[in-house]
Amino acid sequence: MSDFQYVGKPADNVDGLAKAMGQAKYVGDYQVPGMLYAQVLRSPVPHARLVRLDVAPALRVPGVVAAITSDAFANHGLFGWPIKDAYVLAHEKVRYVGEAIAAVAAESVEAARAGLAAIELELDELPGVFDLTHALDADAPLVPLVSPTGRGNLADTLIVRNGEPGPLLAGCPVQLDESYWLHHQEHAYLETEGALALPQGDGGVTVYINSQSPFITRDNVAAVLGLPAERVRVIQPPVGGSFGGKDDIGYQSGGQVAALALQTGRPVRLTLTREESILASYKREAMQIRIELGAEGDGRLRAARVHMLADSGAYPSMTPLAAWRGTMHAAGPYRYDAVTVDTQVIYTNNGYSGAFRGFGNTEATAAIEQAVDELAVRLGRDPIDLRLQNCVRQGDRVMTGNTLQHAAGLADCLEWVREKSGWEARRAEYARQPAGRERRRGLGVACYFHGSSLGGEGADYATATMKIESDDSVTLTSGLTDYGQGSRTVFTLIAAEGLGVRPGRIRMLRPDTQTSIESGPTVASRSTLMGGNATRVAAQNLDRLLGWAAAQALGCAPAQVMRHGEQYIGPSEEPLSFELVTARARAMGLVLSAHGTWHMPHIDWHFETGTGVPYYAYVFGAQVADVEVDTRTGQTRVVQVWAAHDGGQVIFPQGAVGQMNGGVAQGLGYALLEEMTFQAGYPQSLNYDGYLIPTALDMPPVEGTFIESSFPEGPYGAKNMAEPLLIAAAPAIANAIFQATGRRQRSVPMTLEQVLLGHPLAAGAPREQCRVVTGVGPDAGEVH
Amino acid sequence: MKLDFELNGAPVTVEAPGSLSLLALLRDRLGLTGSKPGCEIGECGACSVLLDGEVVNACLTLAAQVHGRRLVTIEGIHAADGGPNDLQRALVTAGAVQCGYCTPGMVMAGEALLARTLTPSREAIRTAISGNLCRCTGYHQIVAAIEATAAQRAAREAGR
Numbered sequence: 001m002s003d004f005q006y007v008g009k010p011a012d013n014v015d016g017l018a019k020a021m022g023q024a025k026y027v028g029d030y031q032v033p034g035m036l037y038a039q040v041l042r043s044p045v046p047h048a049r050l051v052r053l054d055v056a057p058a059l060r061v062p063g064v065v066a067a068i069t070s071d072a073f074a075n076h077g078l079f080g081w082p083i084k085d086a087y088v089l090a091h092e093k094v095r096y097v098g099e100a101i102a103a104v105a106a107e108s109v110e111a112a113r114a115g116l117a118a119i120e121l122e123l124d125e126l127p128g129v130f131d132l133t134h135a136l137d138a139d140a141p142l143v144p145l146v147s148p149t150g151r152g153n154l155a156d157t158l159i160v161r162n163g164e165p166g167p168l169l170a171g172c173p174v175q176l177d178e179s180y181w182l183h184h185q186e187h188a189y190l191e192t193e194g195a196l197a198l199p200q201g202d203g204g205v206t207v208y209i210n211s212q213s214p215f216i217t218r219d220n221v222a223a224v225l226g227l228p229a230e231r232v233r234v235i236q237p238p239v240g241g242s243f244g245g246k247d248d249i250g251y252q253s254g255g256q257v258a259a260l261a262l263q264t265g266r267p268v269r270l271t272l273t274r275e276e277s278i279l280a281s282y283k284r285e286a287m288q289i290r291i292e293l294g295a296e297g298d299g300r301l302r303a304a305r306v307h308m309l310a311d312s313g314a315y316p317s318m319t320p321l322a323a324w325r326g327t328m329h330a331a332g333p334y335r336y337d338a339v340t341v342d343t344q345v346i347y348t349n350n351g352y353s354g355a356f357r358g359f360g361n362t363e364a365t366a367a368i369e370q371a372v373d374e375l376a377v378r379l380g381r382d383p384i385d386l387r388l389q390n391c392v393r394q395g396d397r398v399m400t401g402n403t404l405q406h407a408a409g410l411a412d413c414l415e416w417v418r419e420k421s422g423w424e425a426r427r428a429e430y431a432r433q434p435a436g437r438e439r440r441r442g443l444g445v446a447c448y449f450h451g452s453s454l455g456g457e458g459a460d461y462a463t464a465t466m467k468i469e470s471d472d473s474v475t476l477t478s479g480l481t482d483y484g485q486g487s488r489t490v491f492t493l494i495a496a497e498g499l500g501v502r503p504g505r506i507r508m509l510r511p512d513t514q515t516s517i518e519s520g521p522t523v524a525s526r527s528t529l530m531g532g533n534a535t536r537v538a539a540q541n542l543d544r545l546l547g548w549a550a551a552q553a554l555g556c557a558p559a560q561v562m563r564h565g566e567q568y569i570g571p572s573e574e575p576l577s578f579e580l581v582t583a584r585a586r587a588m589g590l591v592l593s594a595h596g597t598w599h600m601p602h603i604d605w606h607f608e609t610g611t612g613v614p615y616y617a618y619v620f621g622a623q624v625a626d627v628e629v630d631t632r633t634g635q636t637r638v639v640q641v642w643a644a645h646d647g648g649q650v651i652f653p654q655g656a657v658g659q660m661n662g663g664v665a666q667g668l669g670y671a672l673l674e675e676m677t678f679q680a681g682y683p684q685s686l687n688y689d690g691y692l693i694p695t696a697l698d699m700p701p702v703e704g705t706f707i708e709s710s711f712p713e714g715p716y717g718a719k720n721m722a723e724p725l726l727i728a729a730a731p732a733i734a735n736a737i738f739q740a741t742g743r744r745q746r747s748v749p750m751t752l753e754q755v756l757l758g759h760p761l762a763a764g765a766p767r768e769q770c771r772v773v774t775g776v777g778p779d780a781g782e783v784h
Numbered sequence: 785m786k787l788d789f790e791l792n793g794a795p796v797t798v799e800a801p802g803s804l805s806l807l808a809l810l811r812d813r814l815g816l817t818g819s820k821p822g823c824e825i826g827e828c829g830a831c832s833v834l835l836d837g838e839v840v841n842a843c844l845t846l847a848a849q850v851h852g853r854r855l856v857t858i859e860g861i862h863a864a865d866g867g868p869n870d871l872q873r874a875l876v877t878a879g880a881v882q883c884g885y886c887t888p889g890m891v892m893a894g895e896a897l898l899a900r901t902l903t904p905s906r907e908a909i910r911t912a913i914s915g916n917l918c919r920c921t922g923y924h925q926i927v928a929a930i931e932a933t934a935a936q937r938a939a940r941e942a943g944r
Contacts, residue, residue, distance in 0.1 A: 016876030017868045019884025020891060022818020022858030029817035190822045190830055190885040190919055240820070240885030241919050274823045484883025484920050654879025654925070661922030662882065688827035688917060696910040696923040 005565075006496045006503055007651050007716045014489045014508055015238060015482070024238045027194040027210050028271040035196075036065055036105040038257055038270035039112035041119055042280060042774035043094035043101055044767075046130075046349040046681025047141065048123035050092060055102050057118040063111025065264050067104045067119065072259045074226030079251055083148050083155060083316040086248065088224050088255040094123065095143055095314030096351050097682055097770050098279030100252060105260040105268045116775035128349035128681050129153060132288060132311045135346045143314060143347035153347040155312050156320040158327040159610035162401040163338030165294070165303035172294030172302050176375045180291070180367035181747040184311075184676035185284035185669075186685075187356060188693050191240020193281060194271035195253045197261035204231030205258045210239040211250030212483055213521040218513045220251035221258050232258065236511040239483035243666070244355030244523065246483065248317045249281045275686040275773040283676055285319045285353035285360075286311040287326070289367035299381050301390045304331035304399065308343040308364070310353075317354030320345050321457050326360025328456075328605075328614040331399040332368035333410055333449035334390040339399045340610075350678040355523060357666060361450055362727045366670075366748050369446035369731030374744065382427070383445050383735065384418045387622075392449065402613040409646030409707035410620035414447055416644040416705055421624040430739055440629050441639070444735025447622035450724035451615030453526035456605030461597060462519035462530035464538040466495060468592035472579050474499065474506045476538075479519025480531035481511040485722050486655035487527035491535045493651055494715050498539025499546075500563045501578060517595065525722035528651060530598060532715035537596025545592060549585035550576060601713070617711065619719050621645040623664070623728035626700075627736040634756025636672055636737055638700040645725055646707040649717035659721040660704045667729020669694045672750055677760070682770055789850045792860025802848035806840075807831045809847040810857060818858035818888045822917070829916030832889035833857045839896040839915070858888035861895060871895060871933040878929040882920035889916045894930040902938035906931060 018024045055067035070076040070091040077088030090101045102119055106112035127141045134140060135153045143153050169175060195209040204227065211217040214234040222232040234254070239246065253270050260268040272280065292305040308326060312319035327343045356362070376386040391410045392398050417423070423443065430441045454460045465477045476495050482488040488508045496503040509515060519531065544558075546568075551558040554570030561568050567575040585592055603613040626639040641664050650656045673692040677684045685691035711719050734745045737755060747754055753761045785802045788795065791814075800809050807824070810816040810833070822830035824843045831842040834856040835849075842857075863869045868876075871894050881887050890913055897904055897912035904912070909927045918926065 010877075012876045013879065013881050015884065016881040017872060019881050019887045020872035020875045021862060021868055022888040022891075024884055025817065026820070026885065028821065029811075031812075031815065188919055190828060190883065190917060191820070192822075238884060241883040243919070271821075274825075486882060654877075655882075658879045658882055658921050658925055661924045662920045663922075665922035666919070687825055688823045689825060693917060693919060694922075695914045695917065696927065697914045699910075699923045702922065702924065 004497055004716060006493045008649060008653060010654060011489060011493055011503060011652055013486060013655065014492050019238065026191055026240055027196055027208050027237050030196050030208060030269065032198065032267040035267040035269055036107065036264060037109045037112050038103055038105050038260055038268050039109065039116050039775060040100045040256065041102040041116045041121065041776065043090065043097055043099040044771040044774045044776045045094065045123060045125050046097050047126040047128040048094050049126060050090060050094065051124045052120060052122035053102060054120040057120055058104050058115035061111060061115045061118050063107040064115035065105050065107065066260050067102060067115060068259055068263065069102050073224045073255065077224040077255060079220050079224055080315065082320050085144055085148065086315045088252050092145060096349055098774065099314065100280065103256045103260060105264055113775060121776065130348060130350060130678065130680055132286065132309050132346055132348060135348050143349060154344055155316045155347055156345040158324045158343040160327055160339055160341035160400055161610035162340065162399065165305045165338040165340055168303035168338050169292055169294040169305060173297045174295045174375065174378050176291070176293040176371055176378065178291060178371055178374060178746060180289045180370060182287045182289065182363040182366050183748060184286045184353065185356060185674050186278055186676045186691055187243045187245030188691060189241030189243060189245055192272040192274055192277040193246060193249050193253055195250065195257045196267060196269040197257035198267045199261045199265050202231065205261055206233040206235065207254050207258055208235050208237055209250050209254050210237065211246050211254065212242050212481060212523065213247060214481065214511050214513050215479060215518040216521055217250050217254050221254045224255040225258055225262070234513045236481050242483040243357040244359065245281060248354055278686045278691065279683060279770060279773050282317050282352045282354035284356035284362065285322060287363040289363065291367060291371040293371055293375050295375060295379060299379050299386050299389050301334050301336055303338045304336055306330040306341040308341065310343060310345045311348050311350055312345050313348055313350050313352035315352040316345065317352055319353050322355060322360035324360065324457065325451065326364040328400055328451060329361045329364045329449065330368060332365065332372060333392050333447060333620065334399065335392055335396050336399055349681045351683060357723045358727045359524065359723060365446065365448045365727045366730045370734050370746060373735040373738065384414055384423060387447055388414055391447065400614050401611060404618065406617050406711055407709040408620055409709040410447060410449065412707045413620055413622040413644035413646055416707065417445065417622045417624040417642040420703055421642040423624065426626065438631050440631055440740040442627050442629065442736040442738065442740030443624060444732045444739060445622065445624045446728040446731035446735060448724060448728050449618045449620050452617045452619060452719050453529055453600055454524050455603065455615035459520065460530065460600035462534040463517040463595055463597045464491065464531065464534040465517060465595040466538045466542050466593065468582055472582055474501060476506055476508045476535065477516035478531045478535065479516050480527045481522045485659065486652055487531060489655060490528050490532060490651045494532050494535045495539045497716065498536050499543050501566050525720040525724065528718050528720050529714055530600065532651065532718055533598035534596045536715045537598055538594050541594035541596055542592065545590050545594065546581050546585055549588055549590060550581045552588065553581060553584040617719060619645065619647045619724055621724055621728060623732045625729065625732040625736045627733060627740055629737055629740040629755060631741060634752035636750060636755060638668055638733060640700045641702045641729065643702055643704040644707055645721065646709050647721050648711040648714050648719035649708050650706050651716065651718050656706060656721055657704065660725050661702050663725025664702050664729050665694045665699055667726045668698065668733065671730035671733040671748060674749055675751060682767055686769060686773060785848060787847060787851045789852060790854040792856055800847045802846060804847040805843055806845040806847050806850060807842035810842060816857050816859050820885055820888060829889045829893065830886050832892040832916060834892055834896055837896065837899060839893050858891055861891055870936055871929065874929040874933045875926065878925040878932065880921055880925035880929045886916055886918040890926050897930065898934055898937060902934045902941065904934055
């Protein structure tokens with residue numbers, strides 16, 4: 001289907017062999033002479049005023065070299081975006097169990113832990129806010145120091161205003177009004193958070209850190225240290241998974257180790273234990289979503305009204321932006337005459353929440369796709385038929401009122417999963433199961449749309465650089481990074497395609513704020529589209545230089561030069577090697593380096609009016625899940641999944657398949673296994689023994705495909721993968737469980753207890769376990 | 785205590801507290817950082833090593849337990865020329881490596897299985913790596929790589 005040389009062809013991950021041989025060095029693998037080990041004192045309670053904090057006793061513990069509090073930072077280490085109210089180390093209050101209070105650097109981890117235990121900490125415990133639905137009550141305790149909205153625990157409000165759904169809903173013969181609960185999810189990346197800071201002679205600091213976005217990490221670390229940005233250099237080693245999870249937490253840990261390194265003049269490394277990671281890091285926000293839908297008797301959707309509550313926890317982090325994305329997708333990928341969405345982002349003392357793969361659309365889709373399924377039942381319609389009747393196609397207006405400008409493969413995705421899953425036959429077979437059968441099968445579907453890149457969140461651009469070295473290898477940089485998703489391979493393939501050289505000639509440099517060019521955050525599945533286009537432009541710019549040199553060497557016009565593999569061929573058909581052309585280019589005095597920048601076409605979303613264009617383009621997909629529910633235990637086994645995704649041209653096929661399988665796995669975990677619950681602010685699981693993620697035995701076969709709708713503005717026609725592959729699994733499984741059991745879940749995760757009893761089992765609060773992890777000594781922490 | 789054991793084919797002697805975990809011994813004392821800490825409670829398998837051919841979690845194994853035994857870590861898995869072996873190549877070809885943090889442990893679990901059988905069923909492969917968590921890949925490409933390696937090694941043995 002394409003005449004590309006490298007794009008869309010099987011390729012090896014450029015970092016794969018080093019990783020498979022155990023040679024890739026992650027931040028925790030670095031050992032530097034003279035290195036100190038950092039440990040962090042964390043809050044043992046969900047909400048308290050800091051009455052007294054004295055780190056001087058820690059300095060008397062043998063081996064301890066430095067101990068710091070928020071006083072070590074400019075403006076007490078205040079940071080955060082879009083709401084700036086977080087601290088590198090707690091200031092005035094602690095607001096969640098695990099919040100960092102003080103940091104110690106010592107000759108060994110053991111000495112640092114002893115140092116933590118010696119810190120004198122006095123906390124005046126405050127009443128907490130744990131119930132999202134009562135956080136805005138007049139008598140609710142205030143979680144932030146100052147309310148950013150002036151309305152108590154309300155952190156932010158987000159809206160969509162597309163017509164007036166009220167009268168339409170009232171007039172619809174078929175209506176639905178249901179609420180859905182989506183609980184927290186932990187990223188559970190295999191590598192925990194870590195950072196290593198090396199003081200530099202000039203008063204600056206170099207930080208190796210497994211954060212997603214090195215430039216944003218640099219800017220935050222520089223700001224909290226009160227240093228100019230150029231004095232802080234951030235280098236990203238290989239990152240052991242992130243899924244949205246290694247942003248803000250890295251600004252904190254990066255700031256902590258950088259301050260300790262500057263104070264001691266020695267390298268300082270911090271790596272979190274799994275328990276600390278789960279206690280301290282942010283989660284996928286919990287949401288409660290109420291959906292009202294109205295349809296005509298023939299199935300035509302008329303109107304939707306959605307209310308969302310998002311639990312940001314103690315700090316907003318990215319929750320306002322994730323909630324915005326959720327808001328922009330809350331009524332699903334359907335045509336409506338009118339839609340409104342009202343979303344409130346709310347502070348509680350339930351840990352804190354932020355970015356996680358799908359970024360609000362995971363929750364929004366989990367809700368709306370169950371609701372549409374419920375509506376299909378009320379209409380007496382097949383769930384896929386109803387979706388196909390209403391789903392958006394090119395030229396349609398989506399729920400936010402903007403017109404879908406580009407080819408949209410949503411209907412194709414639905415058709416594909418219907419055919420491959422044998423939908424009609426299976427649905428009919430499962431509908432005939434005898435009432436008394438205990439192991440019951442069900443088939444469910446869900447589909448999605450997902451706005452590409454940042455959209456209305458902010459400026460959307462990326463830059464790549466390429467340089468031909470003296471040995472004729474090509475070095476490539478990008479301001480966007482790879483924490484496992486494969487973008488370094490994607491960029492390498494695009495660079496190879498654009499320059500017409502073997503991928504093996506290209507070496508992608510590690511992300512480094514001193515050598516690559518700032519490109520915004522590595523989020524929103526924007527790497528292939530934004531970074532890929534920047535790389536394509538850089539490669540074409542470099543190719544133009546070589547084209548001039550080849551033309552001169554071949555004695556023809558640049559337009560007459562043809563390429564065959566790496567060779568340059570003139571009108572008389574004599575081939576020149578890449579090396580001869582670069583030699584000629586150097587002789588001509590050309591500088592064999594180029595950069596490429598790409599900006600997303602401009603769009604405008606008006607946050608105040610809830611109108612405009614939230615995204616320039618969208619990707620689409622659909623999944624069908626076949627499940628077996630044991631009605632005696634409530635256990636659900638996913639038997640098979642069929643998945644179709646339209647992300648435009650696939651660049652790196654094995655990587656795309658990995659995104660699909662991995663997305664289904666995380667979606668399956670979200671749907672069935674992963675209980676990140678808080679009891680009175682205390683997380684109930686702190687390691688993989690309690691927080692269960694899918695194993696190889698939990699994974700069903702996945703039959704998948706990529707519908708590659710045309711997107712001419714993308715790099716070789718590509719849009720994106722990554723996040724959206726996760727989001728259909730949970731609602732597809734929920735809808736399958738409904739067919740199997742006849743009971744709607746309306747709550748994620750659908751654990752054994754949830755499926756069997758209709759509610760989760762209340763667990764005991766492991767306060768003591770949390771307390772041990774926080775580093776507070778048995779006698780030291782005084783909590784009133 | 786003094787520990788004598790075979791490490792990746794060569795005899796070694798190290799002085800270490802017997803209560804030290806094998807993972808700490810490898811990473812902090814011997815500089816072998818291919819075995820990864822992921823949970824340190826034996827749940828994730830990122831620190832898998834082969835002790836007398838059996839997969840064990842280095843985080844749950846005491847350094848003292850390796851005395852007199854044969855230990856193979858990811859650093860001991862490679863082709864004769866020191867480059868990647870067939871399983872390591874197959875993992876990359878299959879697209880089974882994303883963030884890569886679980887990959888060394890997956891290699892160890894795969895090698896342990898392939899030492900027992902070159903005709904494992906898909907189910908047997910899934911069971912063999914069920915103690916190794918991966919958050920990126922959804923496992924299928926890892927299973928496919930082990931399966932492909934088994935078939936290649938079986939064909940090579942049959943050809944001898």
